[in-house]
Each structure stands twice: as C-alpha cells, then as structure tokens.
Amino acid sequence: MQRSLACSVLAVTLASTASAQVFIESVFPPSIQRGEVNRVTVLGANMLGATHLWLTLPGQTFEAKQVTDSTTTAATFEIEVAADAPLGLYGLRLATRDGLSNAHIFAIDQLRxxxxxxxxxxxxxxxxxxxxxxxxxxxxxxxxxxxxxxxxxxxxxxxxxxxxxxxxxxxxxxxxxxxxxxxxxxxxxxxxxxxxxxxxxxxxxxxxxxxxxxxxxxxxxxxxxxxxxxxxxxxxxSFPVARVALPSTASPGEQLLIDFPQTDGGPREIAFPEALTTDRFFVSLRGDNHNAPTWLPLSVSSLTNTVEAEPNDSPDEATAATIPGNLHGIMNRRGDGDFFAFDLKKSQRLEFRTDTRDSGSAADLELTLFGPDGKKLKTVDDVGFEDATFDFSAPADGRYTLKAVEVVRQHGPEYVYRIEVKERQPGITLTSEIGRIAIPQGTWQPLLLKLARKDFNGEVKLELVGAPEGMALREPVIGEGEGALTGGLVVDESMPAGIYTLQVVGTATHNEKELRSVARTQPLIDRLPTGRGPHGEPFELREDQRRLPPSLTDRIAVVVLPKAPYDFEVKTELVTLPRYLETTFEVETTRVAGFDAPITFIARGGELEQNRLRKPSIVPEIPEATPDSSLVVARLRSGVNTTLAKQRITLTGTTVLDGRTINLTRTFEVEVKVAFAVTAEPKKLELLPGDVAKVKLLANRLAPYNGELKIAPGQNEGIQFPEEVVIPDATADVEVQLTIAADAKPGTYKIKLPTETRIDKFYESGEGEALEIVVTEKKEEAKEASE
Missing domain, CATH: 2.60.120.380 (Jelly Rolls)
Known part of the structure; x- marks a missing residue:
C-alpha cells in the first residue's frame, strides 16, 4: 500500500511542485475540425512561458503553432489537422518553460x-x-x-x-x-x-x-x-448513432464485414489498421444518406472470431467455437442466454476475459462454464470495476460449454459483447507511474516502472521507442524476480529543447519465445478525480477518469528544458527512521558558477502524505540550500501510528532563474523500524541437563534513542530464565544467567524476548530475536538408550 501511494505522488511531483504546476482546466473549443486550421485556447493555471502543445494524434497528421504569448491562465494555438486524420478522442498537454501540464482530452470531428x-x-x-x-x-x-x-x-x-x-x-x-x-x-x-x-x-x-x-x-x-x-x-x-460493433475485433490489416446493430443498412466492410501502438482504436462510420460521420471503438486481435448463431439458448444448441478465439454475441431479447461449445484437452490452461465496457457496450455479463458431463465448473461476474475474467485448467478431455447472460437480463442492440479466450502463456505487463517528465539538459528525472509477471520470473530488458539520440534509460533491466524498478530517464547536454513522445517497452525470452509489453500509463485528467467521505471513506475514480482514450495510455510525454543551474543527490538510498523519533539524511547540491539563488526542497510520498482523514505521520524538515550551505542536513520525524515498512519518498528541489521555475526530483527509501531490537549473544547455546550458562542481551538501539528497555522473556519448562530483565538507560547490554534443569528433556527451545518501553509519550514494543537453546542428552544416557 505504501509503495502504491508513493508511486502516485511521484507521478504528480515530477513535472513540478504542486504550487507551480501548469494545469489545464479546459480546452476551447473542445473539438477540432479535421482538414481545417483551428484556433484553440488552452485555459488553466501557471501557463506563462507556454512553448508547445503535445498531442496524441498519430504520425504527422497535425501541426500546432502558438499564436500569441501565453498569460498565466491561457495559451492560444492554431492547430491544423490533416483531412484524413482519424476521428475520435485524443489527449493533449501544454509545455511551458517550466514543465508539462496534466493531460486533457479533446475530440477530432468533421462537423462545422x-x-x-x-x-x-x-x-x-x-x-x-x-x-x-x-x-x-x-x-x-x-x-x-x-x-x-x-x-x-x-x-x-x-x-x-x-x-x-x-x-x-x-x-x-x-x-x-x-x-x-x-x-x-x-x-x-x-x-x-x-x-x-x-x-x-x-x-x-x-x-x-x-x-x-x-x-x-x-x-x-x-x-x-x-x-x-x-x-x-x-x-x-445526420450521422449514425451506433456505439457498438459486432464483431468488434479483427486482425491487423484485415478487411472484415462488421455489423452495427444500432443502425440500418446491414454489415459494412471495415479496414483494420496494419500498424497500431494500441490494441484499441476509433473507427469512423458514415452512411450514404448521412451528412457527417461518427466514431466508435474497435480493437485488433490475432485470435479467430466466432459470432454466435441463434438459436443458441441451450447447451444442445451451443454455437461451435474455435479456441483460442474471440466469442462475439448480442443479448437481443430479455433473459437471453448464449451458449458456446468447444473441445479442450486435459490440463489445457485458458484465460477468459470479457470485453464490454471498453467497447462501448451496455452489457454486464455473467459467465458460467460447464464441463463435459454438464456440471457447472465456474461462475464469474464483474471483477472490481472490470468485466468478468477468470483462468481455467481443464480437468479432463471433452467438450465444454460456456454460457453468457446479462446480469440483470437486459437486452437490446447496444448489448453486444466479446469474450476473449486464449491459452495461458507466460507473460509480462509493464506499467509506468509516470505519464509526463520534464528534464533539463544534461541531467535525469526518475521513471518508476512496475512489472506484473505471469508464469515468468526472469530478467526483463527495457528499451525506449521513439526516443531521439541523447535520451536513454538509466537502468535498462528489471532483474530476475523483481516487480518494480525506480529507474530514470537521462538526457544529454546536447539534446535540443522541445517536446518528445516515447514508449518504454519491456522484452524477455522464455522457452525461445519473446515476451513483450509496452508500458501503460494512467494520466491525471481532472484536478479532483477522487475525494473522501465524511468518515474518510474513499471515492473511486470516475468512469471518465479510468477509461481514457487509447492513444493517451501507451506513451510518455517528455519536455526537454534548458540546462539547470544546479543539481543534487540524496547521499543514501535507504534512510532508517526509528518510530516516534527522528533521523537525518544528507542532500548534496552542486551549482554552476555565478548561480547563487536558494534551492528549496519538498519531500513527498508514503506517510509524508495525508491518508484519508489521518494527518501525515512522518514530518520532514529540510533547510534550503545556498551557496554557503551546499550540503543540506534534512530531518524526518515519526509520529503516532507510523507504519513499520519501507516507503518510497520523492525529494523535489526547486529554484527560480530569470523567471523560470526549475525542478529536479530524486528518490530514496525510508524504512521505519522499532527503535530497538533485543538479541542474545550468543544467539544459540547447546547445553546439557543441569548446565548453567550466561548470555548477554543486547539492546541494539537506533540513534537517537537511548532509553530503558523492559524485557519479559518467554518461559520454557525445564529452563530457568529471569521473568523480567531491564536494560538501563545508556546501557548497551546486560548479562543474565540461565539454568537447565537436571530432568530437562532433550530438544530445541526458543526463548522469546518481547520488549517494551516509552518513547516520548508513546508506548513502543518489539519482539526482538529469540534465543535458541538446544538441550542434548548426556553421553551416558545416550549410550544406555542405544543399548
């Protein structure tokens, strides 16, 4: 949980600090006419020094020119969009002399x-x-x-x-x-x-x-x-009101007859693009009697399509399907239930995934799988906010049947669906918590990646697609078994300032097959996409924030800025923070000659952030850096209910030069620990019945804590050990005596060392590390037992 929170904060922090972040509130007009030059005004905050518009339109289908100098609240551009640019929804960002804005959605249309x-x-x-x-x-x-x-x-x-x-x-x-x-x-x-x-x-x-x-x-x-x-x-x-298609997918480059159930005129031949960076795209639709087109989503897939053939309302009437494949259908009457039948081999592993919401359908499917004997094997509905999905391993050879029904038995031309059934294969899924990065020439900014693995634990190589020469990854590999990488994007000093679009692609090899994943992003659109209820309960992302245009979630926007007059590094990658106490860490700054403005710092992430109604439980105190104090000693203070865990923290340094706000971000980890961890020395003793031994109990305090510790050792039958031990203030250890009873049974015993104390006004406890005692038999007894 802490890592997730830190990641979200990192995504917001990289462009700039919260107080100076360029933010788009609206775009007017919100729709751009293709084939024409459109004057578009971007409205929001902190827009002084606007330089470019970053758009997710494909290829060279647009040109954007700034009309006038921007104000703090507006920037105006003339955008010319090619006449053959695909209609649909896309994303844009505003680049300024300080960084990149949030993403905003706009439409490409043909209407006047x-x-x-x-x-x-x-x-x-x-x-x-x-x-x-x-x-x-x-x-x-x-x-x-x-x-x-x-x-x-x-x-x-x-x-x-x-x-x-x-x-x-x-x-x-x-x-x-x-x-x-x-x-x-x-x-x-x-x-x-x-x-x-x-x-x-x-x-x-x-x-x-x-x-x-x-x-x-x-x-x-x-x-x-x-x-x-x-x-x-x-x-x-006059344009089609279609929102869905049947079938809704085809292979790249394929020409396929597609039915649009909400329109008249029957199926139409649609050409699917040969090269796409995303699986989903918008297709334009216009009839002979229409004066304008509309757009709706389709997707590409290499799997074979099977479209239901009515009647298929019972297992005996099931539509025969090719597996792996896409199963398509429509709920065309109330209570409709569609059956598909397919042959499987024992232990054949499959993944079932329903596609309705992302394809514009109103259907909410429930899937039920039946075995060769007709017995129900599995029933699945929604998974969180997503459509029904499940994995399955066939228990026997035979013919299986899948039933699809609409959960509340609704029906109509908009209730189409696709069920993707594919072989379960090893795979990787790469995501980036960063959708935008502003990098001064000659330095780097963090790039946080997460990797979900499926039946694969090996190394994953990373590469940049679309990045120009002079831009590279700091760490091009996610190691074996790793699920995340806090890497970085580096730009050379000679890199031209401007906007760029890139993708991060992960590849690996498993059993001579390539595994590949393009890093997905989930950009921030609205200023307040979430909130909290009166009792701190979370409000989830709205649908319009979760399901974004496909061209906005497979790429990262980068603006390269002029060289920064400073740089800094956190001198340790891991800072240990004793709970309820404080610790320090050092930040080393460097400057170009003649630059003497202060550098301020903001630390964010983990429990430095408010959690629901709970205030931050870690409080930072970071002095500014000046020419006379290039080494900054920062403090972190732990408060009530601080979680014992590692937390990813971002540290953003900010300065102003000639009216330009310059931000650099670095990351480090904070590990919150109990301020002591009592252990024994030695940690293990081998003794005979009747033996007496002495052992030291070590406090192992973390600075600055130096207080008294009260230990209540666990008791074991046959071992005499003090019931309470105190390690006084400023004392590193105490020696205690233990006695093994003459009739103690041979075996291994653990003496736990639970410890408690007060730190300031807080009660603190720790388990410590147990002392292990091995009681062995006397030689004579062992000999008698063997005889």
Whole structure:
C-alpha cells in the first residue's frame, strides 16, 4: 500500500511542485475540425512561458503553432489537422518553460464548428427559450455549462426529418452529466434524452420530427451543477448513432464485414489498421444518406472470431467455437442466454476475459462454464470495476460449454459483447507511474516502472521507442524476480529543447519465445478525480477518469528544458527512521558558477502524505540550500501510528532563474523500524541437563534513542530464565544467567524476548530475536538408550 501511494505522488511531483504546476482546466473549443486550421485556447493555471502543445494524434497528421504569448491562465494555438486524420478522442498537454501540464482530452470531428455566443460574450445569453441561439444544421456547437446553466439552441427541420444528436462532455474527463431536451418553437415538449451506456454520462441518439419548422434544444447538467471548465460539443446533423460493433475485433490489416446493430443498412466492410501502438482504436462510420460521420471503438486481435448463431439458448444448441478465439454475441431479447461449445484437452490452461465496457457496450455479463458431463465448473461476474475474467485448467478431455447472460437480463442492440479466450502463456505487463517528465539538459528525472509477471520470473530488458539520440534509460533491466524498478530517464547536454513522445517497452525470452509489453500509463485528467467521505471513506475514480482514450495510455510525454543551474543527490538510498523519533539524511547540491539563488526542497510520498482523514505521520524538515550551505542536513520525524515498512519518498528541489521555475526530483527509501531490537549473544547455546550458562542481551538501539528497555522473556519448562530483565538507560547490554534443569528433556527451545518501553509519550514494543537453546542428552544416557 505504501509503495502504491508513493508511486502516485511521484507521478504528480515530477513535472513540478504542486504550487507551480501548469494545469489545464479546459480546452476551447473542445473539438477540432479535421482538414481545417483551428484556433484553440488552452485555459488553466501557471501557463506563462507556454512553448508547445503535445498531442496524441498519430504520425504527422497535425501541426500546432502558438499564436500569441501565453498569460498565466491561457495559451492560444492554431492547430491544423490533416483531412484524413482519424476521428475520435485524443489527449493533449501544454509545455511551458517550466514543465508539462496534466493531460486533457479533446475530440477530432468533421462537423462545422459553431461557438456558443454566451461562452464568448456573457452579455449575449442563451439561458431562456426566447434567447435561443440560431444554428444551421449540421453543426457542432461548442458550449460551456456553468453552475445552474441552461443553454438553448434553435434549428429548423423538415417534417419527417431525422436528426442525430450527441453531447461530448463527460468524455472530456469532467464531471459534467448532460441531459438534452427538445421543444417545439412554441415551447411544447418533444423529447428528452439522458445517458447512453458506453459514452459514460454523455448521449448519442436520433429523433424523427413529426412537424416541420423551428425547434429548440436545451443542454444542462442533470443536477444543475456546472463549472466554467465544463466545456462540451453538441453535435447535430445526420450521422449514425451506433456505439457498438459486432464483431468488434479483427486482425491487423484485415478487411472484415462488421455489423452495427444500432443502425440500418446491414454489415459494412471495415479496414483494420496494419500498424497500431494500441490494441484499441476509433473507427469512423458514415452512411450514404448521412451528412457527417461518427466514431466508435474497435480493437485488433490475432485470435479467430466466432459470432454466435441463434438459436443458441441451450447447451444442445451451443454455437461451435474455435479456441483460442474471440466469442462475439448480442443479448437481443430479455433473459437471453448464449451458449458456446468447444473441445479442450486435459490440463489445457485458458484465460477468459470479457470485453464490454471498453467497447462501448451496455452489457454486464455473467459467465458460467460447464464441463463435459454438464456440471457447472465456474461462475464469474464483474471483477472490481472490470468485466468478468477468470483462468481455467481443464480437468479432463471433452467438450465444454460456456454460457453468457446479462446480469440483470437486459437486452437490446447496444448489448453486444466479446469474450476473449486464449491459452495461458507466460507473460509480462509493464506499467509506468509516470505519464509526463520534464528534464533539463544534461541531467535525469526518475521513471518508476512496475512489472506484473505471469508464469515468468526472469530478467526483463527495457528499451525506449521513439526516443531521439541523447535520451536513454538509466537502468535498462528489471532483474530476475523483481516487480518494480525506480529507474530514470537521462538526457544529454546536447539534446535540443522541445517536446518528445516515447514508449518504454519491456522484452524477455522464455522457452525461445519473446515476451513483450509496452508500458501503460494512467494520466491525471481532472484536478479532483477522487475525494473522501465524511468518515474518510474513499471515492473511486470516475468512469471518465479510468477509461481514457487509447492513444493517451501507451506513451510518455517528455519536455526537454534548458540546462539547470544546479543539481543534487540524496547521499543514501535507504534512510532508517526509528518510530516516534527522528533521523537525518544528507542532500548534496552542486551549482554552476555565478548561480547563487536558494534551492528549496519538498519531500513527498508514503506517510509524508495525508491518508484519508489521518494527518501525515512522518514530518520532514529540510533547510534550503545556498551557496554557503551546499550540503543540506534534512530531518524526518515519526509520529503516532507510523507504519513499520519501507516507503518510497520523492525529494523535489526547486529554484527560480530569470523567471523560470526549475525542478529536479530524486528518490530514496525510508524504512521505519522499532527503535530497538533485543538479541542474545550468543544467539544459540547447546547445553546439557543441569548446565548453567550466561548470555548477554543486547539492546541494539537506533540513534537517537537511548532509553530503558523492559524485557519479559518467554518461559520454557525445564529452563530457568529471569521473568523480567531491564536494560538501563545508556546501557548497551546486560548479562543474565540461565539454568537447565537436571530432568530437562532433550530438544530445541526458543526463548522469546518481547520488549517494551516509552518513547516520548508513546508506548513502543518489539519482539526482538529469540534465543535458541538446544538441550542434548548426556553421553551416558545416550549410550544406555542405544543399548
């Protein structure tokens, strides 16, 4: 738990300190029209000195140029996106002279952009039907939902005309929960639409208008909440309202007929990309009678597809499936249950994984596996926030049957699913707690990686993909059996300043097969993605924070900054902290000639952070570094309920030069221990019945503790040992006598040495290390026993 907390803090700390961090609150407009030059304003905090925009669009499909110098709250760019750029949701970050911002989500669209007048000029409101802003369809209206805001837009339709509507708001990573209401021009209610599963709290639907003429659409938050940062795109026109596909996956480069159950016109041939950095991507969809496209997620897989063939509502009617493979289906009526049958060999090991949420489906599946004799072997529902998944080893040869049902027996065209069934093979999964790094030329910043292993314990080699010459990993290997690496990213002094995109790839070899994993990230989007209840209970990440655009979670953004005028190192990698006491550690700073500004430090991570309602239990005290004090002696103080464990700590040094804030981060570990650990000397004695021996009990105190220790040794039958031993203040050890009874039974005995004391106002105890006594038989007795 402590390591996880430290990792999260490290991710936030690397770009800059919390007080000076560049942060994007919103992007306006939140959608960019492809094939055009778009003027985009990034709004937020600490944006002075903006230099570049980092975007996750593929290849050379965009160009971003800064229009004017940024202010503290805004930076404006002209972004030109290629006409063939794929539609969908992507990520961007703002680079400044100080570092990189959080990630923010935006959309690439083809619809003509129209700005809400009120968002540009508050003197032109559209909060009443009478003030509705006129819009010519098709269009994408960009608006802002402030607190208790009602946004009205008017448009004309023909009798019998079908118009598609979509709000892209919650998918931008904000807590906006839009609901749209359609009225006739005279105010008569026509329709209302709220969430569509697969779009988080957003919606995508169509309506056929009975009457011609002027109509009005209203956009608001369902709770009447709002924020100046809640921007949205209201898409209106003629486009498919599909959110799901069947099947939803194919091999890279394959042309495949895909059905979109929420649209008319039957299956359509879709070309799957040959080269992707992610397994999932957005595909554009547009019919012959549409004036605009929409987008929805698909994925690539090398496994064979099996699509259910109705009727398959019983084991006897089960759809025959190829395993390994992808099993696809749809819950098309209430209570529908789909069966798939496949042959397995004894001890064949498989992994079953359901894919619904990430593919936009409303289905929540329950899976049940039956053996060759028809007996139920396993039933699985959700695993935490994720879809059903489980491992299985076949107990016998034969034909097995898998049943898929919707948990609450819902059905409809949006209830499609995919069940991935693959052979369980050794594998690795690499994740990076860092999604962005700001590095001055000629130095390094930490890069924390975690490695999940599956049936493989060997060495994993690391490489950078997309990194230019002069950028490298400090530690290119995760050692055998290791599950994490606190490494670093190094840039050469000659490396040009600017923004870069890279991937960290782990590879290994097992039984002559390559294991490969691209490090995944989970960038911070919203400023407050989590919170705490009145009793400290955690609120989980919102769906819009957990399920991010695929192009945002497989790469790391890097900004290389001009050379820093200082550097520093923590002189020890492991600092031992006695619980309820304090300890010191040293920080060595170096400076370029002529630089004399102070360097301040902030230590974070582990129990230096507040945990729910509990205050930090470790408090740092770190003086600033000056030209006259290059060696900084820092202190850590342990308070109540400090956990006895190793904790990863980040130390960020900050200075200001010519208006530029410069941050460097280093890491070290703090191990919190009991301030004493009583042991015996010698630790083991071999004695005969009737023997008397003396042994020293050593205090083994950790500085600065020097107090009295009270030991209550464990008692063993046949061994006489003091029931209480005191090691006085400032005394390193005491000598005690033990006696083995004449009739003591031979064997091995342990004398435990539990110890207690008071440290300041705290009661402290420790187990110490037990004294081992081996009682052996006398030679005469052993001889008699053998005779």
């Amino acid at each position: 952009p129209v700005a809400e007048n009120e968002s540009i000029d508050s003197a032109v409101p559209n909060n009443k039907r009478e003030q509705a802003q006129e819009v010519v369809l098709p269009a994408a209206v960009f608006g802002t939902c402030t607190d208790a805001d009602l946004d009205y837009f008017a448009f004309d339709v023909a009798a019998g005309e079908t118009v598609a509507f979509e709000v892209v708001g919650n998918r931008l990573g904000k807590a906006f929960d839009p609901v749209v209401t359609i009225f006739k021009g005279n105010g008569e209610f026509v329709a209302e639409h709220d969430n569509d599963v697969g779009l988080f709290f957003d919606c995508r639907f169509q309506h056929t208008f009975k009457d011609a003429g002027r109509h009005i659409i209203r956009v608001r938050d369902t709770r009447f909440l709002g924020s100046p940062n809640w921007t949205y795109a209201l898409r209106m026109g």
